[in-house]
Amino acid sequence: MKALVIGTGGREHALVLALSRDPGVDEVHAAPGNPGMDTTATLHDVDPMSGDAVAALAREIGADLVVVGPEAPLVAGVADAVSAAGIACFGPSREAARLEGSKAFAKDVMNAAGVPTAQARLCSTPDEVAAALDAFGPPYVVKDDGLAAGKGVVVTTDRDAALAHAASCGEVVVEEYLDGPEVSLFALCDGTTAVPMRPAQDFKRIFDGDQGPNTGGMGAYTPLPWAPADLVDDVTRTVLQPTVDEMARRGTPFRGLLYAGLALTSRGIRVVEFNARFGDPETQPLLALLDSPLSPLLLACATGSLADVPPPAWRDAGAVAVVMASKGYPESSSSGDVIVGTETLDREPDVDVFHAGTARDADGRLVTAGGRVLAVVAVGTDVADARAKAYEGVASISFPGAQYRHDIAAGI
Numbered sequence: 001m002k003a004l005v006i007g008t009g010g011r012e013h014a015l016v017l018a019l020s021r022d023p024g025v026d027e028v029h030a031a032p033g034n035p036g037m038d039t040t041a042t043l044h045d046v047d048p049m050s051g052d053a054v055a056a057l058a059r060e061i062g063a064d065l066v067v068v069g070p071e072a073p074l075v076a077g078v079a080d081a082v083s084a085a086g087i088a089c090f091g092p093s094r095e096a097a098r099l100e101g102s103k104a105f106a107k108d109v110m111n112a113a114g115v116p117t118a119q120a121r122l123c124s125t126p127d128e129v130a131a132a133l134d135a136f137g138p139p140y141v142v143k144d145d146g147l148a149a150g151k152g153v154v155v156t157t158d159r160d161a162a163l164a165h166a167a168s169c170g171e172v173v174v175e176e177y178l179d180g181p182e183v184s185l186f187a188l189c190d191g192t193t194a195v196p197m198r199p200a201q202d203f204k205r206i207f208d209g210d211q212g213p214n215t216g217g218m219g220a221y222t223p224l225p226w227a228p229a230d231l232v233d234d235v236t237r238t239v240l241q242p243t244v245d246e247m248a249r250r251g252t253p254f255r256g257l258l259y260a261g262l263a264l265t266s267r268g269i270r271v272v273e274f275n276a277r278f279g280d281p282e283t284q285p286l287l288a289l290l291d292s293p294l295s296p297l298l299l300a301c302a303t304g305s306l307a308d309v310p311p312p313a314w315r316d317a318g319a320v321a322v323v324m325a326s327k328g329y330p331e332s333s334s335s336g337d338v339i340v341g342t343e344t345l346d347r348e349p350d351v352d353v354f355h356a357g358t359a360r361d362a363d364g365r366l367v368t369a370g371g372r373v374l375a376v377v378a379v380g381t382d383v384a385d386a387r388a389k390a391y392e393g394v395a396s397i398s399f400p401g402a403q404y405r406h407d408i409a410a411g412i
Helices: 010-020 051-061 071-075 078-084 103-113 126-136 159-167 231-249 283-288 295-303 342-347 383-395
Strands: 002-007 027-032 065-068 088-090 120-123 140-144 153-156 172-175 182-190 194-196 205-207 211-214 219-222 255-265 268-275 318-325 335-338 351-355 358-360 366-369 372-380
Touching (some): 002 051, 027 051, 051 065, 065 078, 065 295, 071 078, 078 088, 088 255, 088 295, 120 126, 126 159, 140 159, 153 159, 159 172, 182 231, 182 295, 194 231, 219 283, 351 383, 372 383
Parallel strands (some): 002 027
Antiparallel strands (some): 120 172, 182 194, 182 255, 205 211, 255 268, 351 372, 358 366
């Protein structure tokens, strides 16, 4: 098989690495990719937002499977263009990707499917926002209705801050606050069947102790030894399969990765949000523990044959990802800062460094080129062991202004 991964981030790097280690995959290509992928994939300078360009590249290299990583190309219809070219594509259509592209659409699907979620109001004016904030009370939850790279949500007890965020967004969804820990559960979907992966937990706030603004994710770990034993079965039965069924009923079958962000509240499981692709950084530790080939699962999703392949198998181990971000993130980012130390981890069998915001400068040096720069992922006998190895890895890497959380998976 020849596989083509679309995207530039840490999630795509993890997919590339997993496919490169898959005995059923002969060639891995990435477009446009990043400097971390160049040892395991052939990189192509193609615009990931152009469906025509991606489809043309897939035809040119003879790809058997295209994997669209980020949400923006999916919402833009890149998967539609690849499928129209007769090439198997892992990733939902433009219409199905609205589950992530519009919070209001996702709420409508959940309500129709009977999926438990927070009460919410779609607001278009300041007066509507103010009324919704008063109806639900603090803590206030305000979500940009469209894509915001994981940073469009504000949770605050400051009503003025909630109003200000809404004013900066246009249409927003105002929700009731959900108490309890949050969990991510991914499901592989082929339009009919939903096959769950392992639950993971990510850390959205920039600072230790869940302080500061939301980010795209500062770290993650799996498995979750504290989670209820029946969590995966419950979520599959009440959230994942009903959503896939409802999307099929609407004539827009969901094929790809359905990401359910969940709150384990005092009143039971509630969906916080849906995403239409692998999460970043949860994908990195999840795929580190995948003990079965990735390509048959992704191809089965793309071709509607998921029921015919064995479900994913998992290593009896723990995995932890710690994200290193650039100076100023998430409000801004610093580019061009030289990164040193990543090469020292190449010899560590239990540690991988996934690139997200990196580039090469004119002298060929590895430099920062975005907000989230790297994710250091380690596998250990359990989460605590993996955590220790991950932070040892972080300590060996440096660049000016580097920031990371010190409490990823602490106490697990």
